Amino acid sequence: MRAQSRASGWFAGAAIALGALILLSQLPPLAGARGQLRGTLAPLEAGATALEAAGGQALSVFGDIAALRTDNRRLGAENARLRGQVAQLQAAGAENAQLRRDLQFERSFGHRMVAAQVVGRGPDAFSRTLAIDRGAADGVQPGMTVLTGAGLVGRVGEVAAHSASVQTVADPLVRVNAYLVMSGLEGTVSGGGGPLHMDVQPRPDVAGQVGEWALTSGIGGGYPRGIPVGQLTRFDRREASTVQYAELAWANDLSQLEAVLVVTDFIPS
Amino acid sequence: MNRLAQGALLLAAALVQVTLIGRLDPAWPQPNLVLALVVARSWLRGGAAGLGWALIGGLLLDLAGIGPLGAHALAAVSAAYVASALSAAFENDARPAFAILAGVAGGAVYGVVLLALADSLGLAQVSPRAALPLVLGGALTTACLVPLCAAAMTRRGGARPLRIPSW
Numbered sequence: 001m002r003a004q005s006r007a008s009g010w011f012a013g014a015a016i017a018l019g020a021l022i023l024l025s026q027l028p029p030l031a032g033a034r035g036q037l038r039g040t041l042a043p044l045e046a047g048a049t050a051l052e053a054a055g056g057q058a059l060s061v062f063g064d065i066a067a068l069r070t071d072n073r074r075l076g077a078e079n080a081r082l083r084g085q086v087a088q089l090q091a092a093g094a095e096n097a098q099l100r101r102d103l104q105f106e107r108s109f110g111h112r113m114v115a116a117q118v119v120g121r122g123p124d125a126f127s128r129t130l131a132i133d134r135g136a137a138d139g140v141q142p143g144m145t146v147l148t149g150a151g152l153v154g155r156v157g158e159v160a161a162h163s164a165s166v167q168t169v170a171d172p173l174v175r176v177n178a179y180l181v182m183s184g185l186e187g188t189v190s191g192g193g194g195p196l197h198m199d200v201q202p203r204p205d206v207a208g209q210v211g212e213w214a215l216t217s218g219i220g221g222g223y224p225r226g227i228p229v230g231q232l233t234r235f236d237r238r239e240a241s242t243v244q245y246a247e248l249a250w251a252n253d254l255s256q257l258e259a260v261l262v263v264t265d266f267i268p269s
Numbered sequence: 270m271n272r273l274a275q276g277a278l279l280l281a282a283a284l285v286q287v288t289l290i291g292r293l294d295p296a297w298p299q300p301n302l303v304l305a306l307v308v309a310r311s312w313l314r315g316g317a318a319g320l321g322w323a324l325i326g327g328l329l330l331d332l333a334g335i336g337p338l339g340a341h342a343l344a345a346v347s348a349a350y351v352a353s354a355l356s357a358a359f360e361n362d363a364r365p366a367f368a369i370l371a372g373v374a375g376g377a378v379y380g381v382v383l384l385a386l387a388d389s390l391g392l393a394q395v396s397p398r399a400a401l402p403l404v405l406g407g408a409l410t411t412a413c414l415v416p417l418c419a420a421a422m423t424r425r426g427g428a429r430p431l432r433i434p435s436w
Contacts, residue, residue, distance in 0.1 A: 007316050007350070011316070014346050022386070025338035026390065045333065121287050125299040125407060171335075172403060
């Protein structure tokens, strides 16, 4: 009984202390300090990533694994680039056919960017994040959009001098406003376990088509318009529902991401 | 194992977590090595021993992640508490089935605490459709890892004590 009481006391003490830490670290004036503190782990992560890469190379001596992997990566990157191009062509075609007017939105790849290497990844399925080797010293700021040639990766979360955390689209806490290029349906994409989810605002007699691309809509000002997010793999049409559900295959593969681009001239509103 | 070695073990586990394990396909459940070590420690050695590992391991995960500092630590401490309470409830029965149960409970509690924190802090409201696979996946992978971690710890640190304090 006494042990149980002591147990509860220890737990309550730790929970209160951690609760206070959580609340304190959320205060806006401490955001910079939080980023700097997180930056302390970045060199270790970079070292571990380099070690992992070196280990992988050493093991590949026993076969053609390295060559196959390189080919696979190259083909994967090429495939991702082509998929991105298809998405852009789909978007351009749909816009030309349906609208034929000047929307005057900024083309996503007309922005200034900084290339960064991925040096670490999120600690668990609840934090699908990346650590990159660029920070405030390179012009990276919180909120900036991060992408690859294939499409949207996410946005910069916290920034240290020479490193930053990126909250990816696959993170369950991220929301991205997007539209489907063929059907024109709009919605909000969120991450989580498995594929990306999209809550679609329904329109009468309009359904999403499997294979069409979802691009950032620019609504809300969080991301530039027109960046590929993912490809529709499933669309649940419910007549009576106020929101329809869709699933997307993310344009990027988190497990394969080695380098990303940070858009430095688009500051979210 | 002295405290320095314990810290080094947790740091190494956290680095493996954010490099090798972080590379796994996000479509599949992602195992949490640090959490598995914390739960195994709590199950084997009681809450007081598990609490220390939970605090250090959780804060390391916080440094590697994004968002409020202390969230992963609080989730890990909750998982450690549940694992040690289960261990006490089953009178320190050393059978692997109970380690698996501790892993399921610890993994589920960890996920629920993280999602509840995100919700209560206004970071995001995760829909049940997205939350369920995350929590179940976490529980499943932790359940698979805890018996392995417990076996390795027992091998390294000697047999499990017959009677361990709950805290």
